[in-house]
Amino acid sequence: MAHSSPAPSRALPRLKSVVIAGSAYVIALIFLFPYVIMLLTAVRPQDTLREATYLPSAFEWSSLVEFWSGGLAGNLVVTLQVAAGSTLLVLLVALPAAYYTSRHNFRFRTGFLFLVLITQMFQPTAMLVGIYREFFQFGLVDTVWALILVNGGFNLAFAxxxxxxxxxxxxxxLEExxxxxxxxxxxxxxxxTLPLAMPGVVTALIFTFIAAWNEFAVALMLTTTPANQPLTVALNSYIxxxxxxxxxxxxxxVIATIPVIILFALIERKVVNGLTAGSIK
Amino acid sequence: MRTRIAGALGLAAVLALAGCGSSGTGEGGGQNASSGGGAVTLKMVAADYGSDPNAENAGAKFWKGIVDEFQAANPNIKIDVQVINWNDIDKQVATMVQNGQPPDILQTGGYSGFVQDGLLHKVDEILSPNVQQDLLTKFADFGKVDGVAYGIPFVSSARGLFYNKELFDKAGIAEPPKTWDELKAAAEKLKKSGVSQPFGLPLGQEEAQGESFLWFLGAGGGYKDASGKWAINSPQNIEAFTFMKGLVDAGLTTPNPGTKDRKTVWEDFAAGKVGMVNGGPMSIPIFDEGSVKDKYGVAPIAGKTGALDTTLGVMDWIMAFNKNNHPAEIKKFFDFFYTGNAVQKIVDNYKLLPVTKGGIEKLSGDEKLKPFLDGLPNASFYPFTDPKWPAVQDTIKQTIGGAVEDPAKVLGELQKTAETG
Amino acid sequence: MRHRSRGLRALEPLAWVGPAIVLIALVVLWPVVEMIRSSFLKISKFGVVQGGNGTANYDRLFAEPDFASIMGRTLIWVVAVVGLTVIISLALAQLFNQRFPGRKIARWALIAPWAASVLMTAIIFRWMLDPEVGVINMIRRDLGFLDALGGASADPLGQSATAMPWLIFVAVFVSVPFTTYALIAGLSTIPGDIYEAARMDGASKMRIYWAITFPLLRPALTVAALINVMNVFNNFPIIWAMTRGQPGYSTSTSTIFMYILKNRDIGESAAMSVVNFGMVIILTVVFLKVTRWRSEVA
Incomplete structure (x- = not known):
């Protein structure tokens, strides 16, 4: 993204870059703050949870350890399968459809775009019972496949x-x-075409992945066996x-969030590289 | 039944079949061996009384112990237990029922919704007479709909007033309040001594119907009057909320009680931030984990003119669905459960109270549980056999907190909901 | 021959677009039909259909005393959250598009609310606003805005007048990362030489932004804002986890109300879903008209 904005010239006053960097750091901290509190609460001993202190008087790391020993690691794997599976599904289905629609004026093109638009308006939360009944008939209840299909279907429109x-x-x-x-x-x-559309591809990819990673309502309804539940649902049993x-x-x-941030960090670098090597100019 | 048409239109049909075909049609029989001596698998769904699935007292561990013991004695019956936490169990069971796949045995918070749809075995079909007679009469009676018993009380709970002795000492209060006037005086003293929540008042979505009921009882009211008619806006109930309004306005309670859940208020009591709170045996382990351990006492709930001789009895239920038609096997398991030491284990593990006369006798020596056991036989209950109760309760949970601002209006609206619902 | 190849050509779009249509029909449209149908049925608490119900579910829904205020609040909720999100994201996209040391890491931090589950973010915010131990209340106290913890003044979520702004804040908080990122991606597609030309013409920074950057950002902005409209409209975990729509229904939106109704009356809840859906369609159409979507996105 080096050349994406007015490049700061060398004459730019130093103060200004300090202000820019400073405010960016502050904003970054604000966005991190709740998750820092989350981590601090996770390691706060149970009997001090209702003490009004900024920092825990002692650090108890056991909850982070118990996560792995308590079988939730398996749920993390399920989450990973669901998120990766739906992302793949969305890319396989959405790429050709989107490309073709943007390049060809076929008969039901408007109809198709309207369908996509409509789909985007629905959230699975609103129709859990219908979803369950459908997958029950397919015999897919309590499987990863059902979650992949649902997450893929509901995120397809956006992609x-x-x-x-x-x-x-x-x-x-350019193409011609x-x-x-x-x-x-x-x-x-x-x-x-694809390299040029990279920001869009990556955005769609991340969007689907994160949405599937954090999906809760459908998974709660569709998975009943603890071992088949993604992490969001498994965590619910702590309440x-x-x-x-x-x-x-x-x-x-916290543990569920970290992989997504890492993934994003990896992909973002790729995007930036892709763009600097890229063909926009 | 699994054609596409059934998919589009057919929930009605599937459920109607599941519901009306009660006994003998043998719809689900295909998946089970016939009754000619082959092994039968009973699917059971149970609520998790444990604090979390990894905890020592996790429901899955508890049931595994019971079932292993039962299966050793009854090799022909296999029981497949699925433990679901309280947040999800109603939803998941509803989904199972909607799909015509109810469990054979269900242990959860209510049964009456299934009776309407004709899904349950009668208790006579699945529980021996001697076990039925041992159940506390007042409790067992609530398992009946139109005179026929469908639900079996599983465990119960009662309420009492927990108070923080240390905070009471500091505020110079000699003993727990018996009347409302004493309660208010105590709360004022606690406030003066720096307690931020003298009385913990959870009127939020989680448990508002329980807290409100305790106050109604204190004024001689309730959700229904003696003749069984809804009486949510009775003068007694309005009086109760008017008194609560006074407490709230004076800052003597949890702030904005209409949005506060019981869990949070109990956590605050456990941390020594709340002077008094209504709780039950199930709050004992929670308080024992906090800094308030060994510093709290339990007393009967304060009423308008004196301590209550009744308490809010809450019970959970166990029931059997008739779809797969295995009453004999279910009976064996239920009899085993109620006559063995399973109930005792529940009491030990979860501080819940038994529902059998025999069970109460066994516990009579437990000091901490005594105030609750004393109130049990004379307990008062929610009107949960009224088919409207689930919907009314849900509305109460959402809105009754507003009654500490305008008692007559909010209770009047709830009364209207209950009457027309 | 010619006939057949024309036939094949007619089928060509299906090969590209077909899988998407199948997936949408299967996963999304089927349950929608189910939902609309349910809104005209009488259904027991456990989902047993007890027969047709005409428009009774709708009649009951419209007769709910809180219905009008809930719909009004929903509209305010959507407009406020999306409006604030867009404004803040435009600014953040500019900021995070500047070059400064550590920009990459700062951008990763920005992504945290998006990466974390919305439900958990809402729960942690409720925790931070707890009257007794909430860290936000502790900060307010230490800055002198609050006398003491534990009282009604330390309980912003307890009253609708103070709860709504916090709910909106959290909704903006979780919507900003995606929107900002979409805008950064949009910025990155704007060729740098356009700016150079403009600078040579002596245009001011603000003028460059409004004359060049903003118009070129509009497709990305339109898409991002529209996605936000629909997500925010349907957003459920934030309000559910933080206030459950309480006190009373005073922080409920239509989606929350639909969920509350689900426990009481599935038919009425389905009717609420359908009304909700109608409202989203209207909002979307209005939005598209206003932003002249057709010329820019499709």
Whole structure:
């Protein structure tokens, strides 16, 4: 993204960069703050949870350890399968649809885009019973496949949409030139169009992955065996009838969040690299 | 039944079959061996009384112990237990029922919803007469709908007033309040000595119907009157909330009680931030984990003119669905459960109270449980056999907290909901 | 021959678009039909259909004393959250698009609320606003805005007048990362030489932004804002975890109300879903009209 904005010239007053960096750090800290508190609460001993102190008087790391010994690691794997599976599904289905829609004016194109738009308006929360009944008939209840399908289906609209927008923003002339240069239709797609649409692809990918990673309501309804439950659902069992195991709950949440941030960090670097090596100019 | 048409239209049909075909049609029989001596698998769903699935007292561990023992004695019956936490169990069971796949045995907080739909075995079909007779009469009677018993009381609980002795000493209060006037005076003293929540008052979504009921009882009111008609806005109930309003306005309670859950208030009591709170045997382990351990006492709940001789009895239920038609096997398991030491284990593990005369006798020596056991035989109950109760209760949970601002209006609206619902 | 190849060509779009249509129909549309159908049925608490119910579910829904205020609040909720999100994200996208040391790490931090489950973020915010031990209340006290912990003034979530702003804050908090990131991605597609040309013409910073950056950002902004409208409208975990719509129904939106009704009356709850859906469609159409979506995105 080096050349993406007015490049700060060397004459730029130093003060200004300090202000920019400073405010960016402060904002970053604000966004991290709740999760720092989450971590601090997770390691706070149970009997000091209701003490009004900023920092715990003692650190009890057991809740973070118990996460792994208590079988929740298996739930983390389920979550990973669901998130990766739905992301893959969405990319496989959305890429061709979005590309074709942006490049060809076929008969039901408007109808298709309208369908996508409508889909985007639905959240699975609103129709849990219908979803359950359907997957029950497929015999997919309590399986990873059901969660992959649902998460894929509900995130597809966004992916198609944003990819369509990005493909449309790429001038046809670029493709035509490449085509004339002797790249085949698919060669053009993979060598020219896709790299240019990378920000869109990555956004769609991350969006789906994170949405599937954190999905709760459907998984709660569709998975009944503890071992088949993704982490979000498994964590819910820390909320008991009379008592909440705050440390366990928060420890699990912190652990569930970290892989996503790491993944994002990895992908973001790729995007930046892809762009600096890239072909926008 | 699994055609596409059934998919689009057919929940009605599937459930109607499941519901009306009560006994003998043998719809679900395909998946089970016939009654000719082959092994039968009973699917059981139970609520988790443990604090979390990894805890020592986790429900799954508890039931495994019981079931292993039962299966050793009854090799032909296999019991498959699925333990679900309280947040999810109603939803998941509803889903199972909606899909025509109810468990054979269900242990949860209510049974009456299933009776309406004709899904349950009668208690006579699944529990021996001697066990039925041992159940506390007042409790067992609530398992009946139109005179026929469907639900079996499983465990119960009662309420009492917990007070923090240390805070009471500091505030110069000699003994726990018996009347409302004493309660208010004590709360004022606690406030003066720096306690932020002299009286813990959870009127939020989680448990508002329970807390409110205790106050209604204190004024001689209740959700229904003696003739069984809804009386949510009775003068007694309005009086109760008017008194509570006084406490709230004076800052003597949990702030904004209409949004506060019992869990949080109990946590605060356990941490020594609350002077008094209504609780039950199940709060004992929670308080024992906190800094208030060994510093709290239990007393009967304060009423308008004197301590209550009744308490709010709450019970959970166990029931059997008739879809797969295995009453004989279920009976064996239920009889085993109620005559063996299983109930004792529940009491030990979870501080819940037994529902059998025999069970109460066995516990009579336990000092901490005494105030609760004393109140049990004379307990008062929610009107949960009224088919409208679930919906009314849900509305109460959402809105009754507002009655500490305008008692007559909010209780009047609830009364209207209950009457028209 | 010619006939067949025309037939094949007609099928070509299906090969590209077909899988998407199948997935949408299967996973999304089927349950929707189910939902609309349920809104005209009488259904018991455990889901047993007891027959048709005409429009009785709708009649009951519209007769709910809190219905009007809930719908009004929903509208305010959506407009406030999306509006604030967009404004804040535009600023943050500019900021985080500048080059400064540690920018990468700062951007990762920005992503935390998006990466974390919304439910858990809402729960931690409720924890931080706890009247007795909430860290936000402790900060307010130490800054002198609060006399003491534990009282009504330390309980912003207990009263709708103070709870709504906090709920909106949390909703903005979790919506900003995605929106900002979409805008950063949008910024990155704007060629740098456009700016150079503008600078040579002597245009001011503000002018460059409004004349060049903003128009070029509009497609990304439109998409992001529209996604936000629908997510926020349907957002359920924030309010559910922080206030359950209480006190009374005074912090409930239509989605929360639908969920509350689900415990009482599945038919009426389905009717609420359908009304909810109608409202989203209207909002979307209005939004598209206002932003002239067709020319920019499709």
């Amino acid at each position: 198609v949409w944003i990819l369509n927008a990005y493909f449309s923003s790429i001038p046809r002339e 030139a490449a085509f004339i240069d002797g790249n085949g239709r698919f060669g053009t797609l993979f060598r020219i 008991g009838q009379y008592q909440v195991d705050w440390q366990g709950l928060f420890a699990g949440s």
